[in-house]
Amino acid sequence: MRRTAPVLKHWLAHNNETDRDTTSSSVRPRVLHEYDLAAFRGAVRAGAVAGVMPAYNLVNGRPNHVSPYLREQLRTWTDQELVVCSDAGAPSNLVDSEHYFDSHEEAIAAALLAGVDSFTDHDQDASKTIARVRGALERGLIDASTVDTAVGRLLTMRCGLGEFDECDEAEGAADGTDGAFDTPAHRALALEAAEQAVVLLANDGLLPLSESGVRTLTVVGPLADECKLDWYSGSLIRRSSPREALAERLSADRVVFADGLDTVRLRTAAGWVRVPDAAAEGERPVHPVHPVRPVRPVRPAEEGPAGEGPSDEGSTGEGPADEGSLNPAHTAGRTDLPPLTIGDTPTELSLADWGGGVLTLRAPSGRYLTVADDGFVRAAAERPGGWVVQETFTLEAHRDGHLLRHLGTGGYVCVAAGALKVAERDSDAEGTVFRLEVVERGEDAVARAAARADAVVVVAGNDPHIGGRETEDRTTLALPAQQERLWRAAHAANPRTALVLTSSYPYAVGKAADALPALLWTAHGGQAAGTALARVLFGDISPAGRLPQTWYASHDDLPNLLDYDIIAARATYLYFDGAPLFPFGHGLSYTDFGYGELSVRREAGLTVACEVTNSGPCDGDEVVQIYASAPGPSRVPLPHRRLIAHRRVRLRRGERVRLFFTVPVEDALGFWDVAHGRWTVDPGTYEIHAGASSADLRATATITVEGPPPAPRPVLRRGLEAADYDAADGIVLVDRAKVRGDAVACRADAVGRLLFRACDFGAGAMSMTVEAARDAATAGAGAGAGDDATVEAHLADGTTLATVAVPPTGGRYTYTTVRAVLPTSPTGVQDLHITLRGGLRLARLGFSG
Numbered sequence: 112m113r114r115t116a117p118v119l120k121h122w123l124a125h126n127n128e129t130d131r132d133t134t135s136s137s138v139r140p141r142v143l144h145e146y147d148l149a150a151f152r153g154a155v156r157a158g159a160v161a162g163v164m165p166a167y168n169l170v171n172g173r174p175n176h177v178s179p180y181l182r183e184q185l186r187t188w189t190d191q192e193l194v195v196c197s198d199a200g201a202p203s204n205l206v207d208s209e210h211y212f213d214s215h216e217e218a219i220a221a222a223l224l225a226g227v228d229s230f231t232d233h234d235q236d237a238s239k240t241i242a243r244v245r246g247a248l249e250r251g252l253i254d255a256s257t258v259d260t261a262v263g264r265l266l267t268m269r270c271g272l273g274e275f276d277e278c279d280e281a282e283g284a285a286d287g288t289d290g291a292f293d294t295p296a297h298r299a300l301a302l303e304a305a306e307q308a309v310v311l312l313a314n315d316g317l318l319p320l321s322e323s324g325v326r327t328l329t330v331v332g333p334l335a336d337e338c339k340l341d342w343y344s345g346s347l348i349r350r351s352s353p354r355e356a357l358a359e360r361l362s363a364d365r366v367v368f369a370d371g372l373d374t375v376r377l378r379t380a381a382g383w384v385r386v387p388d389a390a391a392e393g394e395r396p397v398h399p400v401h402p403v404r405p406v407r408p409v410r411p412a413e414e415g416p417a418g419e420g421p422s423d424e425g426s427t428g429e430g431p432a433d434e435g436s437l438n439p440a441h442t443a444g445r446t447d448l449p450p451l452t453i454g455d456t457p458t459e460l461s462l463a464d465w466g467g468g469v470l471t472l473r474a475p476s477g478r479y480l481t482v483a484d485d486g487f488v489r490a491a492a493e494r495p496g497g498w499v500v501q502e503t504f505t506l507e508a509h510r511d512g513h514l515l516r517h518l519g520t521g522g523y524v525c526v527a528a529g530a531l532k533v534a535e536r537d538s539d540a541e542g543t544v545f546r547l548e549v550v551e552r553g554e555d556a557v558a559r560a561a562a563r564a565d566a567v568v569v570v571a572g573n574d575p576h577i578g579g580r581e582t583e584d585r586t587t588l589a590l591p592a593q594q595e596r597l598w599r600a601a602h603a604a605n606p607r608t609a610l611v612l613t614s615s616y617p618y619a620v621g622k623a624a625d626a627l628p629a630l631l632w633t634a635h636g637g638q639a640a641g642t643a644l645a646r647v648l649f650g651d652i653s654p655a656g657r658l659p660q661t662w663y664a665s666h667d668d669l670p671n672l673l674d675y676d677i678i679a680a681r682a683t684y685l686y687f688d689g690a691p692l693f694p695f696g697h698g699l700s701y702t703d704f705g706y707g708e709l710s711v712r713r714e715a716g717l718t719v720a721c722e723v724t725n726s727g728p729c730d731g732d733e734v735v736q737i738y739a740s741a742p743g744p745s746r747v748p749l750p751h752r753r754l755i756a757h758r759r760v761r762l763r764r765g766e767r768v769r770l771f772f773t774v775p776v777e778d779a780l781g782f783w784d785v786a787h788g789r790w791t792v793d794p795g796t797y798e799i800h801a802g803a804s805s806a807d808l809r810a811t812a813t814i815t816v817e818g819p820p821p822a823p824r825p826v827l828r829r830g831l832e833a834a835d836y837d838a839a840d841g842i843v844l845v846d847r848a849k850v851r852g853d854a855v856a857c858r859a860d861a862v863g864r865l866l867f868r869a870c871d872f873g874a875g876a877m878s879m880t881v882e883a884a885r886d887a888a889t890a891g892a893g894a895g896a897g898d899d900a901t902v903e904a905h906l907a908d909g910t911t912l913a914t915v916a917v918p919p920t921g922g923r924y925t926y927t928t929v930r931a932v933l934p935t936s937p938t939g940v941q942d943l944h945i946t947l948r949g950g951l952r953l954a955r956l957g958f959s960g
Contacts, residue, residue: 114272116161118196119154122185123147123175125166127672128584132204135169136675137844140835140853141747144783144790146677146685148184155188161268162194165227167201171834171853172846174211176201177218179851181226192267196229197222202240203232211849219243220252221849228261293348298639305636305643307732307759310656311699317609317628319650319701320566322361329367329564329605330354331557332571332597333463334613336368339635341575342496351641353570353611360645369560371553371569371597372461372473377515378546379526383457386474386490387449444483444501445491451480451531459550465577466591468505469518471495480504482517488524488531495576503577512544553593554600561604568648569598572614575635579616588619588666598623611644617662621692632658653701653731655759657804662693678748679838684805685750696736696754696804702727702764706809711799713814717755717779719772721801721810725762734759737772738800738808739779746793746821746868747782747837752805755779780816785835786824786869794818823871823940830880830957831867831943838866842947847954848924854884854952863947870943873960875936879904879913880957884926885950887919900949904956907942910935917951926954 124136124147138147154160163185165175173179181195205211205218212218219230219240233239247253269275311318320328330336336354338347351359358366377384451458460480461473472480474490479502481492495502499519506513515524522533523542534540561567571594579585589595590612602608609629612618617632624630633656636643647654661684663669668689670680677683684695707722719737737756741749756772777790779799784791796815802808824831834844834853841861847854857863881902904912913931920927937943947953 116194116268116272117159118162118164118194119151119160120164121166121175121198122151122163123166123178123180124170124675125168125175126675127168128580128582129672131582132167132201132208133169134673135172135843135845136673137842138170138675139678139839139844140785140788141783142676142678143180146683147675148180151185152188155185155193158189158191160193161191161271162196162228164196164198165201167198167204169209171844173849174201174205174209176205176227177211177221177225177849179225183851186226192264194229194264194268195227197227197231199231201232202227202230202243214246215243216246216250216252220247220250220257223247223253223257223261228264298349301637302639302643305633305639306646306652308636308656309631309633309643309647309654310658310697311629311631311647311654311701312662312693312697313624313627313630314699315628317566317607318648320648322649325361325365325565327365327367327564328357328361329369329560329567329601330357330570331369331560331567331601332371332569332611333594334572335370335568335570338638338640339575339613340496341635342498347638349638351639353568353641353644356641356645357568357648360649367560367563369553369556370461371557371593372463373553373593374459374550375462375472376457376459376548376550378457378548379453379543381526382453382455384460384531384545385452385454385456386458386460386476387452444481445489446483446485446487448489448491450487450489452529453526453531457548464591464593465503465574466589467578467586469578470504470506471502471574471577472504482519482533486520486522486533486535488517488533495574497576500576506545506547509542509544512546514542515545516542552596554596557597558600558604561601561608564605565607567601567605567608568611569601569608570611570613571597572612573616575615584672585616586666588617588663588669590618590620590623595623598627602627609648613640617658617660617693619663619665619692621664624692632656650701650729653729655698655700655732655734657696657698657734657736658693659695661687661691661695662697663687664690664692685753686748687751691806694804694806696734696757697806698734698804700727700731700733702729702731704731704733704762704803706801707767709799709801709810709812711812711814713776713816716773716775717799717814719756719774719799719801719812720769721772722767722769723760723762723801724767725764728764730761730763732759732761733803735770736802736804737774738802738805740798740800741780741795742798743795745795749782752800752808753779754805755799776816784821785837787822788832788835791821792816792818793821821869823869824867826867826870826943826956826958827873827876827960830955831870832955833865833945833953835867836865837868840864845923845952847952852954854954855947856952857947857949865945865947867943867945869940870937871940872937872958873939875938876933876958876960877936878930878932878959879915880959881915881917881929881931882926882954882957883917883929884920884923884952884954885917886923887921900951901947902951902953902956903946903948905944905946906937907944910937912937917949923952926952928957 124138176197202219202222206215230240330353336352338350338352354368463471476490478490479492479495480488480490481501482488492502501519503518505516505518507516517524517533520533521536524531525534525540525543573579598610608627610623610627612632646652670682674680677686681688703726705724705726710720712718723733723735735758736754738752739755740752755774758770776792780797781790781792794816796813799812800808801810833855841858842855842863843858844853845856885900900917901914903914912933915929915931
């Protein structure tokens, strides 16, 4: 197919890889509507996507692959027939790891009824999914119309992609293109995308560099000569690393390079670790004399492994072990090269420390040490990669040396028959003790190279396959210690040093920001990444990338990994009360932009008009950002400011433009009112800001919303849904039933507390009902519970209204209603406090006069 169908990932509230298929994100209604659903809503309403992919995790105790929000929210935002495509293996997880359903027939029926259309499961074997669907049909869990609905959505998408259109080869492809790829237009687009991604974080006048003023440029760091891919990336037809692009621009003899890796040798009691000469034949050296590496040609399809998929970029071998598999976990390593041996002459290896003790070792050939299915260690990998990376190791102190553990298998490296091999993880074989001899520290080589130059560019960051990747969470925001030493050494030798972070995520680099004259960040930018960086460094273009997230000064500023309540945790730029290292939306330029008059008026929505002028020395792009805030007191916690619109605009030097933005009032000023279960905009005065980031607001206008004061909670008429609290402590949100609805339970060994503000008891409430469930198996759960499970209600002044004991109900989804007479009748509008003890699930409270 020559078109694509974009699918948004991952629905919903999915931001942890640790135990990602069994953890539940506790998401209160305000966070759900204002933050998590909002991340998808705009793109879907704009018609920019073809569907979504549910995440592995659960939300409020319910797996995302049976989320009611697929029907109740997603499909209400558009008339388009969106496709919901499962994540790989997730349909089976509903039974196998999550134990949410007793049978796969029940699971697949529930997923289809929830709105999942496409099932990615069991690799290429569709027979198991088909059998489960047939089983669900035979059991009457679904009918044919359910299947027809899913099939219809898939066929609609495929028709839209032109898959079934007739193609006249003389006229070109069915979609109206000539089927060409890697055209000049494609290459220009790749370069434009990479250029627009570069963010100038800090600049004290070092940048842009001048070709006439930089006779020699030193480029150093573990990513200075890399163009990294992910396992989901396709193969690159063209590629440019920073080193290649800068050498092409300045000429090779003006660029000095050092990768900054430690040069080491490994010794055992039997001798030195060495890479056999046969393993290096025909390979390029680690540090070529000429820094520009030829472009790797595309491998013709007939030369590639059968069924090679998009995840095979990092493969160390000749093809998947499972012929025809698209599963990256089936990638096998090369066994055609000899394993490492022990001998009298050492081989010097390049050691990269990626943080957390995770190491890669590279031979002089440029190949990485890796482990194939036979367990032998070889210098055979072009780069780290694959679903289970086989190129990472860690050193563990042991006696007078270290054990070398292979992280891909978990086994220790030992010497077997004169060769290095990884012992079986569960075997009794003891790993060989290695002594690490450092021939040269990477920072020493960097310092020498930096001292020779007029300016230095340090390129640091991450390898997308190693750490902070799918299946692995980071434990720190710190730059790896080895990379930290590199920029320090470069700067000590040459104060004209810029640090470029090429990474998948932010780092806490406050010391670098304070010390260095220039700091940049870009994500791994594809085939034109190096060229784009070179053009930014030398001022061909003015950088205009902006941070899509807050960069915190320390990981201590972050909430717990599994805390998804950004309001209570005061997280993200919306609620964070501290001082970030770099704020959301931040990014500098080589030119200056002035903001003039800002106006706002309310018509069909909020119409914001903003005047921007390029008052600086060169042409450039500005990303105009519009924020809304509520400066006065509010009945609920509101964001410090919220981005409501933005636009990237190119302005010539001296050019002025007036921009207009129209935003729905609810999107700009509203919040989800848990008291009434709807979006609302409270009356009051609001501020609309225009600026260059969330912390750099240049112009402000005010708008007043008229209307009656907010009504209190009508508890006598509507009661209280337990999940609709205003504040809480010691609780988690859980699934009220498997199909839909939320309830509240105590966290393990905790007393749960809920606060419901402004409850209107009218002339008085005489009784209270508690709707709750209690599984006998959870009796005694919760702090101080004993064998009791209770719900206690009291007022702000401490007056106890009632304490209700909840008996075992026979199951977590079996609810009972317990009524209690209130000896003290609350009247008027008051805050209500609820205390939960024991292993119960509270669904709702009711009051009657």
